Amino acid sequence: MTTERTLNLVLLGPPGAGKGTQAKMLTTCFKLPHISTGEILRAAVKEQTPLGIKAKELMDMGALVSDEIVIGIVEERLTKSDCEKGFILDGFPRTLHQAVELKKILLVRGKAIDHVISVEVAKDELLARITGRLSCHSCGKGFNQVFDPSASGDKCDGCGGELYQRDDDNEDSMRMRLDVYEQQTAPLAAYYADDSLLRTINGSGSIEGIQRNILDILGNRSEWIC
Ligand code: AMP
Numbered sequence: 001m002t003t004e005r006t007l008n009l010v011l012l013g014p015p016g017a018g019k020g021t022q023a024k025m026l027t028t029c030f031k032l033p034h035i036s037t038g039e040i041l042r043a044a045v046k047e048q049t050p051l052g053i054k055a056k057e058l059m060d061m062g063a064l065v066s067d068e069i070v071i072g073i074v075e076e077r078l079t080k081s082d083c084e085k086g087f088i089l090d091g092f093p094r095t096l097h098q099a100v101e102l103k104k105i106l107l108v109r110g111k112a113i114d115h116v117i118s119v120e121v122a123k124d125e126l127l128a129r130i131t132g133r134l135s136c137h138s139c140g141k142g143f144n145q146v147f148d149p150s151a152s153g154d155k156c157d158g159c160g161g162e163l164y165q166r167d168d169d170n171e172d173s174m175r176m177r178l179d180v181y182e183q184q185t186a187p188l189a190a191y192y193a194d195d196s197l198l199r200t201i202n203g204s205g206s207i208e209g210i211q212r213n214i215l216d217i218l219g220n221r222s223e224w225i226c
Contacts, residue, residue: 007086013119062176119203
């Protein structure tokens with residue numbers, strides 16, 4: 001089973017809950033790879049690979065890409081050497097089938113999930129967050145037109161890069177993504193609770209406060225923090 005001092009973490013939560021923001025911070029703290037299936041798919045769309053061309057329409061409308069495709073992506077990614085000491089999964093698994101397959105993928109490698117943290121935010125707040133969300137093309141830093149605008153207008157405060165809105169960050173797509181989340185992903189909470197892996201946190205409030213709550217849950221791994 002999982003060897004000592006690994007941190008195989010799954011972040012669960014609806015779109016807009018702040019999983020990506022928290023995962024980026026945790027990746028710096030623990031020096032572990034942040035594996036976001038959404039980011040991998042968006043990169044494929046940008047590069048117009050066969051996968052990207054196939055995935056784009058589904059992503060734009062807020063539907064899920066097929067289990068077969070995303071499981072293949074994650075399986076390949078988890079075999080990379082930077083995942084030896086752990087990983088932070090963001091946006092995967094999203095269906096029960098993905099969760100079961102993830103368990104099998106890890107099991108054959110003598111590994112297992114160590115923690116699942118579900119980040120919860122009310123639906124109204126999610127809608128407001130997502131429809132105002134902007135990201136930097138160059139460094140990936142996130143902003144919100146309403147709650148956290150960039151002082152430089154349409155440029156990134158951090159690096160001066162161009163800010164853009166994701167193609168799926170509009171109200172129609174967001175409503176679809178929330179429905180998909182409720183129907184297909186929310187049941188994973190019970191699945192992981194059965195394995196005594198699930199911890200739930202409130203995803204409203206300051207980014208730093210939420211991170212502190214996550215670090216409290218990870219507790220005995222805090223000696224890893226730089
Ligand atoms: P995210 O960046 O996690 O919000 O993902 C953006 C979009 O990528 C989703 O709305 C889906 O279309 C697709 N996607 C990301 N992760 C998965 C997954 N685990 N299973 C299926 N589709 C996914």
